[in-house]
Amino acid sequence: MPLEPKPNGETEEVRAWRRKRFRILVCVNGTEESYQALRFAAEIGRSKECDIILAYVRPTDQGLRTGGLQIRVARENMLDWGLELPGVKYLRKGLELLVEAGHMEHEWDSIHTHTDVWGDPLGDNKIEYQHEDGKSIVLKLKTAPDIVSGILDQYELGPYNLMALGQPSRWQGEFRSFWDAGVAQKVAMLSPCSVLVARENSQAKGHLICTDGTERSLDSMKRAAVLAHHCKSPITLFTVSRDHESKQQAEETINNARSMLSELGIGVVAEKIGVGDPTEQICHAGEDFAMITVSDSGKSRLKRFLVGSVAFGVMGRAKTSVLNVR
Amino acid sequence: MRERKKFWADWGQSLSDITLVSDSLRAHPPSGAWFLRVRRRGYQRMLVIHTQFNLYYFWEKRWFFVAMAVGAFMLTLPLPEGLSRDAMIVLTMSVVATILFVTEPVPLPTVALLIVAGQILLLKIDSTTVARSLMTDSVLFIMGSLMLAVAIVKQKLDKRIAWLIVKVTGTKTANICFGISVVSGVLASFIGEHTVAAMMLPVGIILISLTSEDVSKVRGLAAVLLFSICYGCSVAGIGTPSGGARNAIMIGYWKEFFYDPTNPETHRFLIDYLKWMTYAYPMFLLQLPLVTVVLFFTFKPEYRDLTRPVARLRGQVRRDGPMKPGHWVTILFFILILISWIFLSEEIGMGTVAIIGAAAFLIAGLVKWEDLNSGVNWGVVLLYAAAISLGVQMKDTGAALWIAESFLRLLKPFGADHGIGLWISVSALTTGVTNTMSNGAAVAVLGPIVLKLAVAAGESPIVLGFVTAVSSAFAYLTVVGTPACTIVYASGYLKTTDFLNVGWRMVLVSVVVMLLAASVYWPLLGA
Numbered sequence: 001m002p003l004e005p006k007p008n009g010e011t012e013e014v015r016a017w018r019r020k021r022f023r024i025l026v027c028v029n030g031t032e033e034s035y036q037a038l039r040f041a042a043e044i045g046r047s048k049e050c051d052i053i054l055a056y057v058r059p060t061d062q063g064l065r066t067g068g069l070q071i072r073v074a075r076e077n078m079l080d081w082g083l084e085l086p087g088v089k090y091l092r093k094g095l096e097l098l099v100e101a102g103h104m105e106h107e108w109d110s111i112h113t114h115t116d117v118w119g120d121p122l123g124d125n126k127i128e129y130q131h132e133d134g135k136s137i138v139l140k141l142k143t144a145p146d147i148v149s150g151i152l153d154q155y156e157l158g159p160y161n162l163m164a165l166g167q168p169s170r171w172q173g174e175f176r177s178f179w180d181a182g183v184a185q186k187v188a189m190l191s192p193c194s195v196l197v198a199r200e201n202s203q204a205k206g207h208l209i210c211t212d213g214t215e216r217s218l219d220s221m222k223r224a225a226v227l228a229h230h231c232k233s234p235i236t237l238f239t240v241s242r243d244h245e246s247k248q249q250a251e252e253t254i255n256n257a258r259s260m261l262s263e264l265g266i267g268v269v270a271e272k273i274g275v276g277d278p279t280e281q282i283c284h285a286g287e288d289f290a291m292i293t294v295s296d297s298g299k300s301r302l303k304r305f306l307v308g309s310v311a312f313g314v315m316g317r318a319k320t321s322v323l324n325v326r
Numbered sequence: 327m328r329e330r331k332k333f334w335a336d337w338g339q340s341l342s343d344i345t346l347v348s349d350s351l352r353a354h355p356p357s358g359a360w361f362l363r364v365r366r367r368g369y370q371r372m373l374v375i376h377t378q379f380n381l382y383y384f385w386e387k388r389w390f391f392v393a394m395a396v397g398a399f400m401l402t403l404p405l406p407e408g409l410s411r412d413a414m415i416v417l418t419m420s421v422v423a424t425i426l427f428v429t430e431p432v433p434l435p436t437v438a439l440l441i442v443a444g445q446i447l448l449l450k451i452d453s454t455t456v457a458r459s460l461m462t463d464s465v466l467f468i469m470g471s472l473m474l475a476v477a478i479v480k481q482k483l484d485k486r487i488a489w490l491i492v493k494v495t496g497t498k499t500a501n502i503c504f505g506i507s508v509v510s511g512v513l514a515s516f517i518g519e520h521t522v523a524a525m526m527l528p529v530g531i532i533l534i535s536l537t538s539e540d541v542s543k544v545r546g547l548a549a550v551l552l553f554s555i556c557y558g559c560s561v562a563g564i565g566t567p568s569g570g571a572r573n574a575i576m577i578g579y580w581k582e583f584f585y586d587p588t589n590p591e592t593h594r595f596l597i598d599y600l601k602w603m604t605y606a607y608p609m610f611l612l613q614l615p616l617v618t619v620v621l622f623f624t625f626k627p628e629y630r631d632l633t634r635p636v637a638r639l640r641g642q643v644r645r646d647g648p649m650k651p652g653h654w655v656t657i658l659f660f661i662l663i664l665i666s667w668i669f670l671s672e673e674i675g676m677g678t679v680a681i682i683g684a685a686a687f688l689i690a691g692l693v694k695w696e697d698l699n700s701g702v703n704w705g706v707v708l709l710y711a712a713a714i715s716l717g718v719q720m721k722d723t724g725a726a727l728w729i730a731e732s733f734l735r736l737l738k739p740f741g742a743d744h745g746i747g748l749w750i751s752v753s754a755l756t757t758g759v760t761n762t763m764s765n766g767a768a769v770a771v772l773g774p775i776v777l778k779l780a781v782a783a784g785e786s787p788i789v790l791g792f793v794t795a796v797s798s799a800f801a802y803l804t805v806v807g808t809p810a811c812t813i814v815y816a817s818g819y820l821k822t823t824d825f826l827n828v829g830w831r832m833v834l835v836s837v838v839v840m841l842l843a844a845s846v847y848w849p850l851l852g853a
Contacts (some may be wrong), residue, residue, distance in 0.1 A: 019353060022346045030541060030818075049347050087818075089539075159353035192354040226350040264344065325351060 018158045021134075022050045025160045027119050027151055027187075029056065030090045034166030037198035040291070040321065041164050042101040042208050043231050053138040053160070054094045056087035057150030091139040098137060104129065108137075148186040155192065162323075163187060164196040172317030174309075188315055194296075194321075194325045201290060201320040206234040206269070208289040212281050212310075213239065213253035220295030220325035221257055227323075228293075234269040235261070238285055240278040245272060279313035286320050293323045349556030389429035394495050397422040406728075413725035415448045419716060420725070424771055427763040434764075438712035445607065445719065459718060460711040463677040464578030468571045469707045470680020470723035470767075475521035476701035477687035481656045488529040489643040493843075497633045503550050504618045506530065507558035511614055514558070515565030516664060517608070520809035522562075526555045531817055533641070536635030541819065548819035549625040550826075556810040557617045557802065557832060563765075564796045565604050565610040567676055568667065571710050574676070575717075576795040577602065579773045583717050584787060594852065595788070599671040604851060605792060609843050616835050623827040652692055659686055706766075713770030720774040730778035744783050749844055752776055753837060756797035765798040765808060772798075789848055796840050802829035 024041045028034045038054065038241040045052045108129040125141045144150025151163070168184035177185055188195045190294060207228040209219040221237075228235050237257050241250035254271045261268055274281030286292035294311040315322045384391070400418040405411065419441060426437045445456045487509055495505035506526065514522040530551040533743040540545045563570040567577055577597050582627075663683040671679055687693045720726040737743045742751045754775075760768040772794055780790040801808045805815045805822055814820065 020347060022350065023353060044346075045344060049345065089541075159355060161347075161351040161353045194351040223350050223352070226344055226346065230346050230350065326354070 002122050003276055004223075015158055018051075020046075020049075022162075023053065023153070023158065023160045024050065024056060024092070024162045024164060025053045025151075025154060026164045027055050027057065027166075028090045028094050029166060030093075031166045033096060033198055035094065036200055036321070037164035037166050037196060038097055039101070040196060041162070042098055042103060044162070044227065045103070047230070048135050051136045052098065053140060053154075054091055055140040055142055055151070055154055056090050057142045057144050057147045057154075058148055059144065059150075087141045091141060092305065095137070095139060107132075118246065122190050131196055147183050148190070151183075151187050152190055160193050162194050162196060163191050164198060166197075167199045168197065168316070174312075185316070188312065188324060192326070194323060195315075196291075196321065196323045197315050198321045199319065201287075204288055204290045204320055206236060206289050207291050207293055208236050208238050208272075208282075208286045209293045210238045210240075210314075211257050212278075213249075213256065214295075217295040217298070218257060218260065220293075222260065222264070224293040224323065224325050225261050225264075229266045233290070235266065236270045236272060236289065237261075237268055238272045238274065239281065240274040240276070240281045241289060242276070242278075244275060247275065264269055278310045279317065281319045282310070286314075286322075291321045291322055291323055292318055293325060296324050296326045300308050342634050364690050367645075367742045387431045389425065389431040393422045393425040393429075393431075396425065406732075409728050410724060411726060412449055412763055413723040415444075416716070416719045416723045416725040417576060417729070419444045419448070420720060420771060423713070423716065424763075427767045427771070433705065434767075435708050437737060438709045441712040441716050445715070449719065449723075456715065458717040460708075462578055462582075462711075462714060463675040464714060465707060466675070466677025467567065467680050467765075468710050469575045469702070470684050471518055471568045471574075471675055472702045472707065473684035474568075474680060474687070475517045475619075476698050477684060477693040478517055478656060478660065479521050479525055479701075480693050481653060483653060483656065484525045484528060485643045485646055485725055486649065486653065487525070488532070488639060491529070492636045492639060493533065497631055497636045499547065499627050499630050499632055500549065500618065500622060502533070502632060502636075503621065504615065506551065506554040507614055507617050509563035510558035511554050511565075513562075514810075515562040515610060516660075517568065518570060519559035519563045520813065523556055523559050523810035523813040526559075527552075527813055527817060530555050530814070531819075533632060533635050534819065536638045537629055537632060544628055545819075546625045547627040547629055549824055550621045550627050552814040552817060553621050553625075553828060554617065556808070556814040557621070557828075558614070559810040560799055560802060560808050561617060561836065562610050563615040563799045563808075565603065565605045566607065566667075567599055568680070570732050570799070571706070571766035572795055572798050573602065573606075575710060575714055575766060576791050577676075578714055579717060579777055580619060580787065580791055583721055583774070583777050596672070597788075599676055600669070603668070605843075605848060606796065608847065609839055613836060613839055616839070617832070619658040620831045620835055621828060624831060625824075625832040633786055648717055655690055656687075659683065659690070664688075672785045701824065710766055710770060713767060717770055717774040718838075721778070726774035726778040727782065729775045730782050733775070733779060734782055744785065746841065746845060748779075748783055749790070750837075752779070752790055752793050753797040753800075753840065757800045757833060757837075760798040760801045761803050765801055768798045769795055772804040789844055792848065793840065794842060797837075800833050800836050802832040802836075804829075 022045070024045055026034075026038045026041045028038060038052075041052050044050065071103055089282065095104075108131050111128045111130065113126040113128070115126075124143055127139045129137045129139075142150050142154060144153060155163070165184045165187060168182045170182045171185050172181055177189070181189070184197055191282070207224065209221050209224050209228065211217045237254055239250045239253045239257075241247045250273045254273060258271060260266050272285055274285055282292060282294065292314060294314050296311050297309055311324050315324055397418050400421065401415070409417070423437050423441060426432065426440075427434070428573050442456055442460070445451050458809075489775055491505040491509050492502065495501040503754070506529065508527050510522050513525075519637050531549075533551055534544050534548045537547060541548070564573065567573045580595045580597055584592050586592045663679060666679040666682075667676060684698070688695060688698070717726075737748065737751055741747055756768060756772055759772060776790050776794045777787050779785075780787040799808075801811070803826055805811055805825055813826060815822075815825075
């Protein structure tokens with residue numbers, strides 16, 4: 001990986017440079033689970049080729065509801081008192097967490113950027129900490145009409161390899177998600193890159209990597225295994241057979257997956273096969289692991305609605321963190 | 327097997343040359359070729375289409391089209407019995423305006439513009455007559471009050487007020503909360519809740535953040551302090567006509583509907599500043615201690631004593647030095663305006679006092695016109711002007727009377743067509759409506775109906791008018807119910823469910839206090 005300095009020029013140049021980096025977008029909202037997402041990101045992002053972007057998205061202030069003197073005045077007053085907005089506080093806590101994790105031991109340059117946003121006194125604010133080897137940690141206080149579009153808009157500004165969010169407050173079924181999906185669910189549905197939904201499960205260790213033997217799933221499995229190997233996390237392979245008759249096929253899938261990884265030089269500590277409903281089996285088997293990795297099936301929303309999606313089911317129902325690989 | 331071969335063709339690598347960037351999770355291009363964009367699913371696809379064809383516009387504005395379709399449908403319906411053509415048009419305009427108030431697909435002042443256009447084009451009223459009906463003393467009063475609010479907030483008296491509160495209340499959490507409610511309430515009763523909430527929010531936040539930086543450790547404390555501000559302001563909004571635009575709107579309706587200069591009997595419908603205060607201020611004072619009781623009953627603050635944060639707050643305020651001459655002049659102007667409202671409004675009108683007050687602040691150089699211009703939401707002034715004008719049309723065409731009579735027929739089987747049953751029904755209707763739209767708009771829409779309802783039911787229009795105006799302040803349940811709620815919610819310390827948790831208790835307490843006033847106190851005043 002060439003450690004060339006970051007270009008300051010045109011957007012396209014910056015984007016091309018970003019594509020040579022492993023970029024993680026962590027969305028913090030002050031909850032413990034969102035910091036858990038950051039801890040995962042800190043674990044993954046130790047190497048020089050990784051950038052961590054911490055974002056807090058704040059909905060734009062409403063207008064007429066406040067009948068004349070808008071929230072703007074309240075915000076200006078708060079700034080006059082030297083008070084920090086909640087977003088700033090959460091980002092600062094995130095940065096402290098990264099410092100504790102040993103991410104910022106050396107000298108870092110910092111660059112402040114402000115972008116005006118119509119109708120909001122604060123706009124978008126960004127502090128980018130850059131190390132001379134090209135690694136950067138970014139704190140971004142973003143303003144958007146709603147949180148989901150803010151997060152997706154952030155993706156448009158530069159591709160990311162991974163988006164990490166805290167545990168969703170609600171996760172609806174496919175039908176209800178048409179009108180009542182929470183932030184994490186909407187992001188999971190729309191994000192072009194892999195999504196990590198983090199949950200508190202401090203006792204658990206290791207990655208449970210699930211595969212169903214399809215080409216797409218095997219590719220995701222390998223990518224997830226590289227990530228787990230990079231984090232020095234023990235890997236357990238998992239597959240599910242619908243019934244006892246097809247168990248032999250599941251064994252073949254697992255053997256196939258294991259040998260693929262072993263030829264790459266990535267070791268597997270255990271293999272497991274569940275029998276029954278894939279979503280239930282994966283959620284149950286994953287309870288003792290720090291992270292379950294599932295492959296996104298790439299189904300359209302209509303298809304997910306008609307036949308369901310294991311990956312989405314696991315993301316919503318698991319008791320531990322879930323990485324949906326795309 | 328074929329699958330496996332293909333796999334190794336792509337992955338002919340060993341651990342030594344795999345990297346996180348190229349072999350782990352992939353970063354897909356955010357905006358690739360057009361066919362990639364088309365492949366995006368659901369919401370993302372919608373956003374992309376939005377940027378290219380702007381079809382999203384139709385989704386975003388769907389309620390506008392729904393409202394227009396409802397309007398067009400209503401106009402094609404055969405006329406119900408007892409309703410004239412013009413009354414049907416006004417009724418249709420009110421229904422469309424209500425849908426737009428609740429769903430807000432277009433900026434609210436647009437509704438005002440549409441109301442004006444509708445009166446000219448559909449009702450065939452002369453444009454000069456419509457334009458004239460837009461500016462009344464009530465509208466002038468709303469405009470002047472908003473300007474005064476900006477002028478007062480600009481003086482940055484918030485730290486002085488915070489200092490005054492803790493000086494009087496001491497350091498007990500309950501006392502501080504009550505102090506905050508009293509100060510927020512008394513101020514909000516004169517200059518409007520949104521201004522005071524914006525001014526007091528930093529006071530609450532500074533006390534919370536000086537107590538603990540960890541939000542999870544001060545959840546209960548944050549709730550009692552912040553709700554003391556917003557509910558203190560909310561219960562106060564009814565206290566005086568300048569407490570909220572809705573009060574001025576109701577005063578305007580009473581005059582418009584019932585006042586006849588040639589009939590001395592109708593003079594009681596001219597409600598001036600002092601008369602309103604006599605009716606409503608005791609209610610506000612009675613509710614103030616109940617706010618603190620309800621809050622402490624609902625939330626359990628983690629800290630019962632705030633000695634440390636109060637000491638630090640004191641230090642902050644001291645750093646600002648003594649009061650500046652501008653502060654004293656502001657207080658003097660404020661007192662003079664209050665006295666004028668109380669003693670002169672009957673003669674020269676409340677609106678006149680408000681605009682003279684605003685002019686005084688400008689002449690004294692305490693506020694710049696640019697500040698007033700950017701701080702006052704002129705759209706609100708326009709909105710209320712048009713809403714009042716539409717309300718008057720509802721009376722003139724008989725639409726208000728028709729709805730009132732229909733509503734009364736609906737209530738009759740439940741025995742709620744008179745007395746306390748009717749009050750509760752009107753109060754419930756207003757509370758429901760005000761929780762979904764701005765309280766001024768709620769009173770503007772419901773006012774004409776309720777006043778005609780009072781006439782049809784043989785009840786006092788003053789009592790039912792007050793019940794409507796007062797109930798419109800019961801928007802405790804949602805974040806968007808009142809400006810004060812929206813402002814404290816913006817601090818980030820509260821959850822939306824907190825509003826529901828404590829809100830229903832507040833509604834209950836307020837309804838009981840109001841019914842007590844309506845049945846015992848207001849009749850004593852000759853209502």
